[in-house]
Amino acid sequence: MSVSTAAADQTVCCDISGHLPVLGREVTVPLVTGGEVTYAALDYAASAPALQRVWDDVAAYAPYYGSVHRGAGYLSQLSTDLFENARRTVAEFLDCREGDQVVFTRSTTDSLNLLAAALPADCQVFVFETEHHASLLPWRDARVTYLNAPRTPRQAVETLERALAGRDPHGPALVCVTGASNVTGELWPVRELAAAAHAHGARIVLDAAQLAPHHPVSVRELDVDWVAFSGHKLYAPFGSGVLAGRADWLREAEPYLAGGGASRKVTRRTDGGVDVEWHESAARHEAGSPNVIGAYSIASACKALTEAGYDNLVAREQQLIGTVRAGLAEVPEVKVLSLFGDDAPRVGVISFVVEGWNSSHFAAALSAEYGIGVRDGLFCAHPLVRTLLGSDPQVQGECGAPEAAPGEKSLNAIRVSFGAGTPDEHVERFVRAVKELVQEGARWQYRTEDGRCVPAV
Numbered sequence: 493m494s495v496s497t498a499a500a501d502q503t504v505c506c507d508i509s510g511h512l513p514v515l516g517r518e519v520t521v522p523l524v525t526g527g528e529v530t531y532a533a534l535d536y537a538a539s540a541p542a543l544q545r546v547w548d549d550v551a552a553y554a555p556y557y558g559s560v561h562r563g564a565g566y567l568s569q570l571s572t573d574l575f576e577n578a579r580r581t582v583a584e585f586l587d588c589r590e591g592d593q594v595v596f597t598r599s600t601t602d603s604l605n606l607l608a609a610a611l612p613a614d615c616q617v618f619v620f621e622t623e624h625h626a627s628l629l630p631w632r633d634a635r636v637t638y639l640n641a642p643r644t645p646r647q648a649v650e651t652l653e654r655a656l657a658g659r660d661p662h663g664p665a666l667v668c669v670t671g672a673s674n675v676t677g678e679l680w681p682v683r684e685l686a687a688a689a690h691a692h693g694a695r696i697v698l699d700a701a702q703l704a705p706h707h708p709v710s711v712r713e714l715d716v717d718w719v720a721f722s723g724h725k726l727y728a729p730f731g732s733g734v735l736a737g738r739a740d741w742l743r744e745a746e747p748y749l750a751g752g753g754a755s756r757k758v759t760r761r762t763d764g765g766v767d768v769e770w771h772e773s774a775a776r777h778e779a780g781s782p783n784v785i786g787a788y789s790i791a792s793a794c795k796a797l798t799e800a801g802y803d804n805l806v807a808r809e810q811q812l813i814g815t816v817r818a819g820l821a822e823v824p825e826v827k828v829l830s831l832f833g834d835d836a837p838r839v840g841v842i843s844f845v846v847e848g849w850n851s852s853h854f855a856a857a858l859s860a861e862y863g864i865g866v867r868d869g870l871f872c873a874h875p876l877v878r879t880l881l882g883s884d885p886q887v888q889g890e891c892g893a894p895e896a897a898p899g900e901k902s903l904n905a906i907r908v909s910f911g912a913g914t915p916d917e918h919v920e921r922f923v924r925a926v927k928e929l930v931q932e933g934a935r936w937q938y939r940t941e942d943g944r945c946v947p948a949v
Contacts, residue, residue: 511808512800514541514727514913521863524936524947529863532918536725537674537841537909538867540705542789543727549792550730550785560784561753561775575784578791579774585794586719586736587710593739595774596732596787600701601626603720603735604668606777607697608634610745615664618655618694620648621875622675622831627668627699628875634666641879644832645681649688656692665694671703675873675880675907677813677841678832679703686715697737701725705911706809706839708802711737723786727913728793732786743772751779797912805912809840812910812919816842819923825849825930829880829905840914843871843907845881846930851904852945857934860947862925864918867907877905 558567608630642648718737757769825847855868
């Protein structure tokens with residue numbers, strides 16, 4: 493079965509510059525100084541704009557929508573077909589092994605919480621303090637060892653090896669590591685960390701939320717046991733995510749959610765109770781009516797990125813990274829945050845602080861005066877940002893919330909992030925705006941309102 497429209501079968505590639513069409517390209521926003529400007533969306537690390545291809549595919553499918561695995565009617569059967577085909581598309585995109593399961597979730601956070609719920613009893617977890625909170629926090633029922641931030645990729649591997657060498661060699665263990673930092677954009681030595689984990693009898697899960705939109709992710713080549721990512725960072729909307737990898741721990745665990753879809757057979761006992769036989773497939777952890785449009789949108793994004801070719805996408809992104817880094821290097825007041833140094837390979841995620849500026853004030857001025865959307869705060873990676881800023885790791889702060897008024901010292905940073913849909917003009921405008929704000933100051937007055945720095949009116 494297939495959706496009988498040309499849009500669902502189209503092949504969309506990037507243009508000769510390696511640029512992919514995304515929604516919102518022509519959106520204009522008002523400036524406090526007067527007039528309007530095309531919005532420069534430079535917060536891809538939080539949520540990337542949806543690909544036009546994805547939106548077209550979803551629009552083509554929408555009239556055919558039906559609840560999957562729930563009916564004999566044509567639309568239900570067609571939707572079930574699309575849903576399961578989406579699972580296969582994601583498995584191909586990730587180069588999964590035979591026998592691996594692809595479970596559709598709500599997000600990376602949901603995926604890692606699902607895996608945390610499936611850990612064997614007395615499992616020990618090893619996680620670097622540099623992780624996003626989605627990777628740092630789910631392991632509440634396990635014995636967790638938090639590892640200090642490494643300053644080189646080699647040090648990361650050595651730190652993990654030392655930690656694993658001291659663990660109970662007979663019990664289960666899991667290593668959780670990011671593929672690309674959501675703060676610095678730096679690539680982590682995933683293949684080497686996986687080898688270290690396996691050499692000590694541990695398994696490894698890869699948080700690919702920031703990696704998959706920028707680089708190909710192969711479960712086989714990286715030799716990871718699981719990979720998790722979010723659709724909303726992969727140019728797909730609708731609150732969907734993926735956990736893909738080995739089936740055994742997932743198959744042996746209690747269902748993540750109990751309900752229809754997860755159960756294969758439910759019977760009443762003579763004592764009045766209920767006996768349940770759960771599915772052993774991915775359905776075991778997909779109870780309820782699944783987000784078929786979300787799964788379909790992820791599959792569409794996977795196809796679009798594959799067809800465009802990561803070589804072209806990576807090459808163009810490296811040019812954009814070069815433009816931003818070169819521009820920021822010309823401003824002495826700007827300090828770019830990094831764990832591994834200037835020469836470390838990275839994706840289009842760059843965080844920095846500006847001497848003499850509160851980070852929220854600077855981000856607000858970029859938005860209000862230049863129509864540029866960036867992120868300021870601790871980026872749901874509090875320990876890492878505080879380590880990079882040299883501040884007290886015990887000091888608390890809210891995700892994304894400023895801790896000082898304009899002009900006061902800020903313990904937050906500013907993050908600019910971009911990807912396959914970013915026009916050259918957006919990063920060029922950003923670099924120009926940074927230089928102007930540092931040299932000339934803001935042209936508008938700002939105040940703190942509800943914990944945010946906003947233009948005074």
